[in-house]
Amino acid sequence: MGFIHRHRWLTPYLLLVPGLAWLALFFVVPLGFLAHQSLEVQNPIDYSYAFKWAWHNYSDAISTYEPQLVRSFEYAAIATALALVLSYPLAYWIAFRGGRWKNVLLLFIIGPFFVTYLIRTLAWETILSDNSFVVSTLKHIGILGPNDRLLQTSTAVVAGITYNFLPFMALPLYVSLEQIDPRLVEAAKDLYASSAKAFLKVTLPLSLPGIFAGTLLTFIPAAGDFINAQLLGTSDQYMIGNVIQSRFLELTDYPTAAALSFILMAIILAVVLIYARALGTEKLTG
């Protein structure tokens, strides 16, 4: 104890070291290894790898897997937008109308998380399968034609992604809406703002942090997902995650898989920065 008393400035570092060392060793260092791997070339004869600053791995990966890359971000964007549209009114309803049942209602939102990810996706496979209750109902009311199917279409994959990450959207939205002082909305209405105007000018801007957090928490895992495409789609719906995982685990084409991982990260980062800037300025001018 004497040593600690004499060197008090050391205390925070002593607390940090074990955890940060773990993160450095098993998060930062591996990214370095992955970067190294992404610039390697495989010897076609003995399948060994050699480091060659092979930047062409990146351009090759982009040109070969452009459809999957585009599809990943397309699906992720649609799923994020859907999740926002589905969960904003819900979060609003719980925050402003939930009363003392708020916590119980929140349980319904996180309910899906209590079912193992793979099992709830398999449940969607059951729900969307050709002779299921949902599909026959949709056929009966004419939304689907007699030979249409839902399973193994992009609709099914996007629906699955939306479902699986919806709680990530709904929870931050709820937190930001719940913090809004209802007297602010009241004040706007006292000043003759219509309900719609009060919502647009007071509630919506104040909930922007929730929209921002929710969008990112949904978009990032959605863009990297491959389970939904695998279970609910076909190879026509495969996303970049499917390519990375099969290159890595089935074809052992590590350089391509590593390059694709960094491309995925880079695009996500770019999207996040652009989005942050767009939302930030809107916040200032709105």
Added chain:
Amino acid sequence: MTTAAEVVSAPAPRVRPSLLAFVRRHVLTVYSLLVFAYLLLPIVVVVLFSFNSPKGRFNVVWNHFTLDNWVNWDAVSGIRSSIELSLEIAAIASLAATALGTLIALALVRYRFRGRGATNMLIFLPMASPEIVLGASLLTLFLSVNAQLGFWTITIAHVMFCISYVVVTVRARLIGFDRHLEEAAMDLGANEWTTFRKVTLPLLAPAILSALLLCFALSVDDFVITNFNSGATVTFPLFVWGAARVATPPQINVIGTAIFAIALTVMIVNVAVQMGRSRKGTTA
């Protein structure tokens, strides 16, 4: 006290808007209930199909009710060992991650030091990275050092992605912490260690417990990262993945339902305790 509900439902001075508001209020309620139905539908399917006696190998069409799947929950070869393995890994990983993460949270909230920004960044990044990248990069590390893939590589990976969640959970509690209680203990002659043990730790216990449970749940549920670092070892999600290609035995639904029921019970107890506490708080 004015609650949110009262403000919103307060009668508006004008007649037409109040009618409009009435209609709109119910639209919102109906919409919310529909979204709830959407959220709960797959759960209902999972539970329902755990009582199904499927005709073929795939448990997708309802045939007839049976309790056999529940009675013989481990009749599928490999399912029992995969669950035991998942629980074992989750126990070790959540304890380790909670210890490491709690220390980081304490340092971040209690001390000003050089490198705070970098530390915060290092905590944030794993949560903001796609799981597939975390899994793939760890695999390249393990392959480079010729590590034997299996129990320990999975555990290492789970600790890694859990730490950030622990920091966030415990930090939230520490920020709203009344430091006067610790000062009081010190004034009464307790040294720092005794104060930490007798005052800080008990007050932090709920946050530490939620962090522990969160990690446990994340670990049991993880597929993507585990899939990269498991080698030939099979955890429960890997078992489901492997099984889903050739058949989906209803026992998978049984386990899914059981996990759901346990998690729900834990959460309900948690909510009940919180509600009880807040009620006590308002009457006092």
